[in-house]
Amino acid sequence: MTFAARWLRRLPSYAVLTICAALLLFPLYVTFVFSLHPLSEFLGDGVPSLWPSDPQWGNYFESGGGVSNTPIGRYLFNSVVVAVVITAAQLITATLSAYAFAFLRFPGRDVLFALFLATMMVPLEVAIIPNFQTMQWLDGHFREQAWLSWTQIRWIDGYPGLVAPFLATGFGTFLLRQAFLTIPRELRDAAEMDGYGHFRFLFFVVVPLARGALATLAIFAFLQAWNQYLWPLLVTNDPDMRTVQIGIAAEANDVSRINVAFAGTITAFLPMLLLVVAFQRYLVRGLFGGSVKG
Amino acid sequence: MARVYFEEISKRFGGTHALRDLTLEVDDEEFFVLLGPSGCGKTTALRIAAGLEEPTAGAIYIGDRDVSFVPAKDRDLAMVFQNYALYPHMSVRDNVAFGLRMRGYARDEIERLVQEVTATLGIADLLDRKPGQLSGGQRQRVALGRAMVRRPQAFLMDEPLSNLDSKMRVQMRAELVRLQRDLAATFIYVTHDQVEAMTMGQRIAVLEGGKLQQVGLPQDVYDRPANRFVAEFIGSPAMNVLEGDLVVEGGHTAVRTPAGLVRVSDAASADVREQNITSLAVGIRPEHLTPEATESAAATSAAAASPAAIIEGQADLVESLGSEQHVTVVAGGWSVVANLPSSPRIERGATLRLAVAAEHVHLFDIESGERVGP
Numbered sequence: 001m002t003f004a005a006r007w008l009r010r011l012p013s014y015a016v017l018t019i020c021a022a023l024l025l026f027p028l029y030v031t032f033v034f035s036l037h038p039l040s041e042f043l044g045d046g047v048p049s050l051w052p053s054d055p056q057w058g059n060y061f062e063s064g065g066g067v068s069n070t071p072i073g074r075y076l077f078n079s080v081v082v083a084v085v086i087t088a089a090q091l092i093t094a095t096l097s098a099y100a101f102a103f104l105r106f107p108g109r110d111v112l113f114a115l116f117l118a119t120m121m122v123p124l125e126v127a128i129i130p131n132f133q134t135m136q137w138l139d140g141h142f143r144e145q146a147w148l149s150w151t152q153i154r155w156i157d158g159y160p161g162l163v164a165p166f167l168a169t170g171f172g173t174f175l176l177r178q179a180f181l182t183i184p185r186e187l188r189d190a191a192e193m194d195g196y197g198h199f200r201f202l203f204f205v206v207v208p209l210a211r212g213a214l215a216t217l218a219i220f221a222f223l224q225a226w227n228q229y230l231w232p233l234l235v236t237n238d239p240d241m242r243t244v245q246i247g248i249a250a251e252a253n254d255v256s257r258i259n260v261a262f263a264g265t266i267t268a269f270l271p272m273l274l275l276v277v278a279f280q281r282y283l284v285r286g287l288f289g290g291s292v293k294g
Numbered sequence: 295m296a297r298v299y300f301e302e303i304s305k306r307f308g309g310t311h312a313l314r315d316l317t318l319e320v321d322d323e324e325f326f327v328l329l330g331p332s333g334c335g336k337t338t339a340l341r342i343a344a345g346l347e348e349p350t351a352g353a354i355y356i357g358d359r360d361v362s363f364v365p366a367k368d369r370d371l372a373m374v375f376q377n378y379a380l381y382p383h384m385s386v387r388d389n390v391a392f393g394l395r396m397r398g399y400a401r402d403e404i405e406r407l408v409q410e411v412t413a414t415l416g417i418a419d420l421l422d423r424k425p426g427q428l429s430g431g432q433r434q435r436v437a438l439g440r441a442m443v444r445r446p447q448a449f450l451m452d453e454p455l456s457n458l459d460s461k462m463r464v465q466m467r468a469e470l471v472r473l474q475r476d477l478a479a480t481f482i483y484v485t486h487d488q489v490e491a492m493t494m495g496q497r498i499a500v501l502e503g504g505k506l507q508q509v510g511l512p513q514d515v516y517d518r519p520a521n522r523f524v525a526e527f528i529g530s531p532a533m534n535v536l537e538g539d540l541v542v543e544g545g546h547t548a549v550r551t552p553a554g555l556v557r558v559s560d561a562a563s564a565d566v567r568e569q570n571i572t573s574l575a576v577g578i579r580p581e582h583l584t585p586e587a588t589e590s591a592a593a594t595s596a597a598a599a600s601p602a603a604i605i606e607g608q609a610d611l612v613e614s615l616g617s618e619q620h621v622t623v624v625a626g627g628w629s630v631v632a633n634l635p636s637s638p639r640i641e642r643g644a645t646l647r648l649a650v651a652a653e654h655v656h657l658f659d660i661e662s663g664e665r666v667g668p
Contacts, residue, residue: 184377184379186375186376186377186379187379187381189341189344189346189373189375189379190373190375190381190440191392192345192346192366192367193344193346193366193367193371193372193373193393194367194396194440195367195393195396195397196367196392196396200396205381205383208383209382209383
């Protein structure tokens with residue numbers, strides 16, 4: 001087949017892909033364009049232009065009016081702390097529990113795993129009230145009880161409360177268990193003959209082999225933690241403890257600065273974009289060539 | 295190097311018996327083969343020896359040490375797995391060195407041992423490759439190297455050649471035998487392939503249903519199978535087995551099979567009478583069925599001199615292997631396979647008269663399956 005013929009044959013699928021990509025990217029594009037409009041663009045009767053005819057980079061940087069002048073730095077910092085802690089904790093807890101479900105034999109294992117799966121079917125919104133009450137109760141205890149109050153831990157308006165419900169998830173356990181199950185059992189047997197205990201085997205063999213799944217979980221956990229809205233809104237009242245999503249929403253409430261709110265949205269989105277670009281090769285590459293026949 | 299002794303080992307998985315009362319002694323420096331169909335318990339036996347599985351009952355000895363409760367890593371055994379079980383993210387060097395690192399060898403000592411072992415196996419130039427970049431045979435050698443480098447008391451091999459193509463398998467078979475001799479090591483080798491068992495094993499043990507059926511030299515097991523299972527499992531094409539009732543004709547004891555009368559030797563008939571057996575299974579190996587000699591050659595053929603049976607039938611299927619031909623003969627509604635010389639070529643539909651000598655007739659009790667007679 002000639003180059004041209006091959007290209008022609010691929011044309012329809014590329015056309016479909018292009019349309020899908022355009023549909024997905026359009027809201028992003030609108031946000032970006034709006035973030036560059038002067039405020040006057042939003043005050044007229046018509047729909048704001050879809051072309052940045054008069055780009056106002058000052059929406060991002062200008063002191064006294066731009067994103068850089070809001071406490072966005074503080075919001076971003078809070079979000080990074082929360083997302084990093086949640087991601088790290090999920091990687092650790094999910095790796096350990098998934099290893100147990102994939103490689104160990106113990107009574108009640110399958111029932112326990114079913115329970116883990118069941119937690120995935122409970123929507124966040126259902127758990128949010130009891131979780132909030134738990135945090136309130138903890139916060140009260142930590143403020144009132146002398147033997148706890150010295151820790152200065154705050155479950156409301158504090159990082160512990162922001163991260164606590166998300167340190168371990170059924171989803172992470174499930175995702176990693178499935179990945180671990182693709183690792184041949186013989187590798188465990190071979191490592192056992194070689195004198196490697198469970199933790200060494202986990203560290204030297206399982207983790208390197210499942211790093212695709214671990215990266216997937218990391219990105220997923222980070223994205224979820226970063227994009228959380230309802231929970232941080234509930235457990236924070238202090239503006240200093242707001243995450244970036246709450247901060248932007250607070251900005252957007254101020255109609256006189258709507259263009260800056262769009263600029264804030266773009267700012268909050270950038271770290272995510274960088275993360276996905278940096279890790280996408282792990283999401284794609286298969287890592288199991290050559291371990292066993294086939 | 296050491297002997298390995300299985301003492302009344304039983305293993306149950308839930309309700310199923312994987313092994314029942316297995317007692318076996320593998321001698322020091324012996325190439326010992328555990329042979330049986332899949333699910334017979336041979337791999338379980340190996341894993342129990344390795345310490346990867348705990349026996350439900352019984353004890354396992356390595357040398358004179360009872361290792362029943364010793365963890366796998368302290369038994370000083372090495373195992374080679376069916377699918378090689380190489381660590382796919384590590385180079386050949388790291389794969390071979392993996393076990394040594396854990397055992398606290400010095401860095402240059404590890405390098406020296408790895409070089410030595412990989413040179414022996416002819417894979418020294420592959421040290422920096424990953425398993426994914428190797429052929430099946432090369433991966434198998436790496437797996438062997440990983441086992442050898444620790445100089446274990448014994449090698450446990452779980453169908454190590456079954457993933458190789460047939461040509462490679464024949465080559466590795468010879469190499470493993472040579473390796474075992476050079477290392478003067480104890481090998482316990484699990485396989486379902488009777489050719490591997492016959493060609494490699496100094497002694498073989500046949501297992502079925504978790505029970506030991508027979509232990510012995512390969513030729514002895516082949517010549518005098520202890521029961522009907524062993525008789526039919528070992529040998530290719532498989533032994534012909536015909537069932538029939540015991541009759542007395544013309545002063546001779548014989549079995550009336552669908553394919554004709556088969557005379558029972560005097561020694562066997564004494565046993566038959568003693569055990570009150572009324573019906574028997576008659577086993578005849580395909581290579582012991584020979585075309586009945588023409589009158590002119592009768593004098594030279596022992597079988598023709600006093601054949602225990604003559605089976606007459608039509609050739610239904612002729613499989614020519616070049617050096618020989620396997621002919622399926624239908625006699626009295628039963629198929630019997632004969633292994634005949636490639637010449638003269640037998641045509642389909644030809645009528646054959648096949649004779650078998652008395653010493654090549656195996657008899658088994660139909661009830662118990664046990665061998666009857668000498």
